[in-house]
């Protein structure tokens with residue numbers, strides 16, 4: 229549906245070149261909510277602006293619905309862009325026009341009749357929950373309401389793709405949630421493919437099914453949100469994931485741990501079914517080991533539960549080995565953090 233193949237983008241100004249994007253390869257399937265995350269300057273805005281050809285690649289190709297945007301004539305490109313709506317961090321509404329007229333802009337440009345325009349605009353305002361604000365000016369609206377108007381305007385021309393450029397970055401957490409829920413509804417009810425760029429991992433966690441992580445103009449990691457949140461490989465991704473999923477023992481618990489011979493500390497990962505079964509209970513009942521929970525966290529991603537637990541296990545080596553085998557056999561990810569065998573010295 230959207231595909232970027234070996235895309236590079238270099239800005240050149242006054243003889244100085246800045247390589248904003250390097251070797252970008254990504255594919256967004258129809259119906260995806262695809263998130264692109266990265267720190268400031270990573271190249272996110274440049275990337276999303278390539279999808280509606282607000283920027284042209286220096287090298288490589290951008291395909292939308294199988295068509296190379298670089299091959300289109302000006303007229304064909306204009307038609308293709310109608311299929312791609314966009315919303316912005318600062319909403320980009322016309323302050324001098326009423327809400328109704330802001331939403332009507334794309335329709336007026338298509339020369340539809342007044343009645344058709346009125347019907348469509350009111351339908352859209354109703355969908356975003358602002359039917360009663362048609363006669364208000366943007367300055368009379370809250371940030372969340374302004375973004376709803378931006379969304380209604382972006383949907384006016386019935387696009388099959390919606391691009392969101394830091395669409396919730398100027399909003400408080402509660403308003404962010406309501407806008408993200410609205411985007412989810414748009415994706416589900418209108419089957420609109422959504423591409424979101426953000427610097428907040430919570431946005432990715434809340435609505436995306438796929439994610440690409442960017443750093444210094446490159447995609448350093450990409451995959452399903454569950455895959456990337458479950459096993460972040462790159463340090464930058466791990467730092468992003470840490471902002472939403474804590475996965476380490478707190479300092480006060482650290483101080484209480486008795487690192488005795490015959491004990492070990494293990495990180496466990498429970499995904500989906502494994503997170504809803506009484507596996508630790510069975511482990512304690514079936515094996516002669518002491519289990520102490522040092523940390524536990526459950527998160528919901530892509531409607532799947534992801535559990536991170538850190539335990540200390542103490543017992544005879546053979547019993548501990550059997551207990552760990554039982555965990556792995558039950559679909560639990562097991563990673564040894566530290567192990568103190570019987571010859572462990574405390575100095």
Ligand SMILES: Nc1ncnc2c1ncn2[C@@H]1O[C@H](COP(=O)(O)OP(=O)(O)OP(=O)(O)O)[C@@H](O)[C@H]1O
Nearest residue numbers: 239241246248266267268269270271272273274275
């Ligand atoms: N029009 C431009 N001319 C020259 N350089 C640009 C232009 N737009 C972006 N850049 C440069 O390209 C790089 C990537 O910028 P970009 O805005 O895409 O990153 P970003 O990840 O969206 O950052 P932010 O979150 O701060 O907006 C930066 O080094 C930036 O200075």
